[in-house]
Amino acid sequence: MRKVPQRLEKEDLEFLDTTENQSERGQFITPPEVADRLAQDLSELSLNPIKEVHDLGCGPGALSSAVRRMDSTIRVTGYDIHEEAVAKFNSRFPDHGRAYHRDILLDPKIPNMTAAISNPPYLLSRRIGDSRTAEILETDYFKSVSGKLNTFSLFMEIALRELADGGVAAFIIPIAITNLDDHKGIRSLLVEECEEIRITWKTDSNPFKDQGVAVETCIVSFRKGRGEKSLEIREWDGSEITRRREIKQTEFDIFPTIDAVDLPEQQGTEISSMCDIVASGFNWSPDWLEIAGSAPPEEYQQGMLPVVAGRNLSKDGNLTNDISINYQYLRENGGIVRACDFDNHSTNRPRLIIGDIGTSAIKVAYTESPCLPMNSVKVIFHKGDDSKALMELRDYLMTEDALIRLKKITPNLHLTKSNLGSLRVPVWGDAE
Ligand SMILES: C[S@@+](CC[C@H](N)C(=O)[O-])C[C@H]1O[C@@H](n2cnc3c(N)ncnc32)[C@H](O)[C@@H]1O
Secondary structure (H helix, E strand, C coil), X not given: CCCCCCXXXXXXXXXXXXXXXHHHHCCCCCCHHHHHHHHHHHHHHCCCCCCEEEEECCCCCHHHHHHHHHXXXXXEEEEECCHHHHHHHHHHCCCCEEEEECCCCCCCCCCCEEXXXXXXXXXXXXXXXHHHHHHHHHCXXXXXXXXXXXXXXXXXXXXXXXXXXXXXXXXEEECHHHHCHHHHHXXXXXHHXXXXXXXXXXXXXXXXXXXXCCXXXXXXXXXXXXXXXXXXXXXXXXXXXXXXXXXXXXXXXXXXXXXXXXXXXXXXXXXXXXXXXXXXXXXXXXXXXCEECCCCHHHHHCCCCCEECHHHECCCCEECCCEECCHHHHHHCCCXXXXXXXXXXXXXXXXXXXXXXXXXXXXXXXXXXXXXXXXXXXXXXXXXXXXXXXXXXXXXXXXXXXXXXXXXXXXXXXXXXXXXXXXXXXXXXCCC
């Protein structure tokens, strides 16, 4: 697999050198290889030759530049809230482009649009603020979101509403849009309005990391229309499409990964019907004392409990016993920074301790000793305290099948009580 260097064009670097307060506007620049992929999607999806592309939140013009690299006859029209970005765009494409200084969330109408490209701002409700939220909702334009706004869904809704029939769009956008409940509205609108949707998962590293943007992104591109519906899920390694699957638009509640599409449906009983999953851990305080070696069980009963974090779970499914802290001491000294169900964890009941999932394994250990889980750690009790069943569940949770179902389907999500609980274990003890 070719490693693609993340580089920016001269005009974009010049712009970044002179601009300030970018994070307030959700402003960062799309590297050329990603921009080229978006432009390519437009041309592949469009049934007619493209004459003009509208660049929503155009910045200094990295996406428009890719469009013109692909086809120098295409006109580019940009919109941005930032005057300096608009000026840069206009100096970059003097003969074949024009950018407008416009807040498209308050003024979203774009007549006769047949193609749109966008890396929208990724601002969530807290950053948008109450008064701006009220201002946007007052326009009564947006229907896919209510209450808590995020700017990327709103930009996508503008494209979906403003495109003419047969019009195409390509977005680079946070992967949350594919699977979080908060974005159900925009997914429904996509499915309703589009005949063809493509979700492209990127398997190379985050292209915006060197601009300080930690959000993982994917590419969502589509053709609006009432024709036969299709949804293609693809993987792209930064240079080529490496895998693709065609699915029905309504087959999944979320837009899945290819791993999710390829998984056979699970049979059997949900974990939550046999087990109780407890998630009430607590946060670590940096000034807590650590006491080496595990305390003896009698002392556990008196409040001396070792604290278990993901790192204390061994690969073979046991707890390492090299870290313990004096819980009672900490409690008496105000060291507990978050409530924890002490009775639940100072028990000898058999249970599984599950550390948050890494990219290559789920860490899970069996224990009968009292211990306190850190906040990200989950604990599973069997309703009938059946140790054998718990051991078998532990073995299943350590398989690739469980890892894919819990992590690779929704790579942006942490392990939660509900996704753990909805996992089905086909035949206890019979997992690969
Ligand atoms: C992630 S940047 C993308 C810039 C450029 N398109 C690129 O891909 O390199 C998002 C852009 O949207 C602009 N923006 C933010 N809010 C906006 C709004 N309400 N209306 C128009 N543009 C907006 C920002 O100023 C910023 O330039």
